[in-house]
Amino acid sequence: MTTTTGVTGEERDDLSQAESKALRGRSVRLLVSLLRPLRKQIALTLLVVIASTAAQVAGPTLVAIGIDQGIPAVARGDWTPIALAGGAFVVLSVAGALLIGRYRVMQARISQAILFELRRRVFRQTQALSIEFHESYTSGRIISRQTSDLDSIRELLDEGISNLVAGGFYTLFTAIALVSIDPQSGLILAVALIPLWFLTRWFQKRSQKLFRLTRVTSARLIVQFVETMTGIRAVQAFRKEPQNATRFAGAVEANRDANARVFRLFGTFDPGLVLIGNVTVAAVLLFGGFRVADGVLEIGTLLAVVLYVRRFFDPLEELAMFYNGYQSASAALEKISGVLDEQPSVADPTRPIDLREPRGHLNFDDVEFAYASGPQILPRFDLDIPAGQTIALVGSTGAGKSTLAKLISRFYDPSHGEVTLDGIDLRTLAPDDLRSAIVMVTQEAYLFSGTVADNIAIGRPEATRAEIVRAAKAVGAHEFIESLPHGYDTDVNKRGGRVSSGQRQLLSFARAFIADPAVLILDEATASLDIPSERAVQAALQTLLADRTAVIIAHRLSTVAIADRVLVMEKGHIVEDGTPDALIAGTGRFATLHTAWRDSLA
Incomplete structure (x- = not known):
């Protein structure tokens, strides 16, 4: 640490x-x-x-x-x-x-x-x-x-x-x-x-x-x-x-x-x-x-x-x-x-293991997490996420959803146990392989100084202009990019001043799409969008999540509807685990959240 x-x-x-x-x-x-x-x-x-x-x-x-x-x-x-x-x-x-x-x-x-x-x-x-x-x-x-x-x-x-x-x-x-x-x-x-x-x-x-x-x-x-x-x-x-x-x-x-x-x-x-x-x-x-x-x-x-x-x-x-x-x-x-x-709390492995063709199978084995000088955040738990499955993490603020996602991205290492990708402990994976296999899209959707094309290509710097355009079209960003003063060559300025919050989010989706990771994490990635804009990007999300393991953290339950499986977290514990339909039909925490969300739309 x-x-x-x-x-x-x-x-x-x-x-x-x-x-x-x-x-x-x-x-x-x-x-x-x-x-x-x-x-x-x-x-x-x-x-x-x-x-x-x-x-x-x-x-x-x-x-x-x-x-x-x-x-x-x-x-x-x-x-x-x-x-x-x-x-x-x-x-x-x-x-x-x-x-x-x-x-x-x-x-x-x-x-x-x-x-x-x-x-x-x-x-x-x-x-x-x-x-x-x-x-x-x-x-x-x-x-x-x-x-x-x-x-x-x-x-x-x-x-x-x-x-x-x-x-x-x-x-x-x-x-x-x-x-x-x-x-x-x-x-x-x-x-x-x-x-x-x-x-x-x-x-x-x-x-x-x-x-x-x-x-x-x-x-x-x-x-x-x-x-x-x-x-x-x-x-x-x-x-x-x-x-x-x-x-x-x-x-x-x-x-x-x-x-x-x-x-x-x-x-x-x-x-x-x-x-x-x-x-x-x-x-x-x-x-x-x-x-x-x-x-x-x-x-x-x-x-x-x-x-x-x-x-x-x-x-x-x-x-x-x-x-x-x-x-x-x-x-x-x-x-x-x-x-x-200072020494990194997440150190690079001394003998890294290469991961040439990741499939996206994630597993938490007896994992526990606590900060170096702080309280326990995630008590010990086991969790298996098969390759290609879309998981939605739901729960109140501070339930531990983002911490779990950061363990997957290896922004943190567990205090106990291990997190594996395709059976390999993340702590032993070669850093380049880990970062190419697992990508996180956050709510901030930060854009760096440079053109729109440059910002999309961060996901894969060697990408051609045709591949950049293809990625933008796949997530529904091409139309608004073309409307910018210089199209893909428009300078986004500091913090993306030329584009709105929703457009920045679409660009971050395109960045993730062109990176083509085996595991994609969306940490409140649609939080900056209004309801109509969120509906407009649902198709983009479907494209983005296809054929890859995905972990979605969202408070809006409309985003959860595209998940194969829902995990409800409270105080670091996974209290419910099942398909959206099965949990809605039940009487647990997710059913209560879904009812409250549906009533808010009435």
Whole structure:
């Protein structure tokens, strides 16, 4: 079953230390798997940034040489030392600039390669995860993984990493150069690192929680927006606009407050950093000035030391900004790794069995079903459905009809027992064979962007135009398709905006017909049709169901009339089983339902 630790815990801002450690470990494993194929590119990029940083750091040393050795030589009429120092400074500056440009390009390529692989993994994973995951993990959260979370990682890779690597090497090389030309000034810098360390630790401890909070509040904003827009018809139908506006305003306020707390944190850290840097520069200048006056230190060396101390602190603010981006990207990576760490509750078989010519014989042997952390839905039962038989599932809402159908489609696996097709356990069937042998048509009848012909051909992508037209004619959809602006080449737009609900349902029938499955499941597939339209598609249903096993879930008993056999379900139990005529003639639950339905038509 699915592992939901990363799904639920990642949205909270009160994680325990153990949970945080587990999340970080999972994120590190994901990051290592992304970086491993790019080892050579990363190593070459590091060499380039090291070379460019060394070229930049050499500048103050050359200035010191030019002043301390070049100027006295000029006074003697020798321009060679100052010319060499100046020339070397120009050459190294140009080389440093070119290498920085090259580094940026190489780093961008690595960044895009990582993002490409990460987007691909998230998309493939979310497609592969079982229906149980998608029923518990909202669409807004999935969209947030592919949008805001990946954007946070992109920002870190595009800017943050380059600042960290370049700034880290720059600070290190600057400290080395400073100690090399004047160890005593290096001691002053070492003393300054003490308050700098305490300031940085203070910043890290407070920023980690605050940055996580900004990610959580941002994700909640996206979820609230997506769910409102997705369910806009229900929102407007039930006049939920004021309530949603209040909730969204609360989410916006929470996000604003979280970001304001981050800004206040930087309002203390940035001035503290500047203060430590300025005090250190002043101390170096004062101490060096005395030594220059005593003739112990050259004026050019003092200038180089001051430049190095000032440059040492310059990248630190950028590194602090990196920490901001790092915390956001780290939280995003934790959430993405949580999705990628999920395991399908319905796993593909390790040794699949091929099913070349399915007949459609279904059998439930001592089957029981319950969700991983929920109550029992279907108590243990046995059921045999011969090949070619049309079964109607009838019962009140929540009786277990759709769950039984999902077991047949292997959207779920039984908790106990087995469901077989032609004597083969569905859990051992090759996935492609299973999906071609069993097709479900739902009430939603979702249409994808593209033409009418494209949507019908989803049932069999290699189908010719003639086969697509034949399928549409077989289910009675050809006439309305021809009336569309471009016939079969009409773009249905998002969610099939150019066609009505009933027409979408006919297109889903054509999609199922062209797939030609051995077992067809209709889950409330006529619920969106009015009574005249439903009668009009009865002939289409007869064609669609011919020579195949069919399971029909319907509340309208008019649809049940075409079934060979009726199963009445209540609270997960099959309480009646027989032909429609036999059950109508009896005194059971189905007879009562049929009488009530007949009276409603009077």
